[in-house]
Amino acid sequence: DTGVSQDPRHKITKRGQNVTFRCDPISEHNRLYWYRQTLGQGPEFLTYFQNEAQLEKSRLLSDRFSAERPKGSFSTLEIQRTEQGDSAMYLCASSRTGVNGEKLFFGSGTQLSVL
């Protein structure tokens, strides 16, 4: 169990640029989640995958956001035409279906700063 890893740890970008984050879940986990956390708030659900299928997207996820998990392993989250309001910590988590309670294992996150 190497844990959930996210890359990069930090990203600074200018408004209007596109950014892409990567998440590598725990290898035997079939579910992968993306959350966003801003200062003083708890994580907010963005989207989740079961294997390669994206099964749910939050209304928070505007058209500028897209996530993929092409082979059911790693996932990418892309934000196009970034805005200052996109500045946040983007968290990835994974879990295994049917395991009691399905607790989520979180990565350390990618901190995005949009200037």
Next chain:
Amino acid sequence: AQSVAQPEDQVNVAEGNPLTVKCTYSVSGNPYLFWYVQYPNRGLQFLLKYITGDNLVKGSYGFEAEFNKSQTSFHLKKPSALVSDSALYFCAVRPPGYNKLIFGAGTRLAVHP
């Protein structure tokens, strides 16, 4: 709307004293309940969960939580606090039929020597 409330932004406690971090929820049905802890520059770590059964559940690092269905609460407790327990604590619920967690805003626990 489904929600989780952590009414205290910060809880201060002296080392060795008992601690309680409060959580209430507004969810239909019987949700799964979780506590996570976040240390600086680290991801959220699972502490404990309630699914069914005994209302008192035990978790990592000596923490426990008490489920109260009538009060829709799931308070986190520890009999004797350590300075190293100082961190940000999040309560979360997984509503029935949902495959996602809904988190509270978090409570910062500060344990003083």
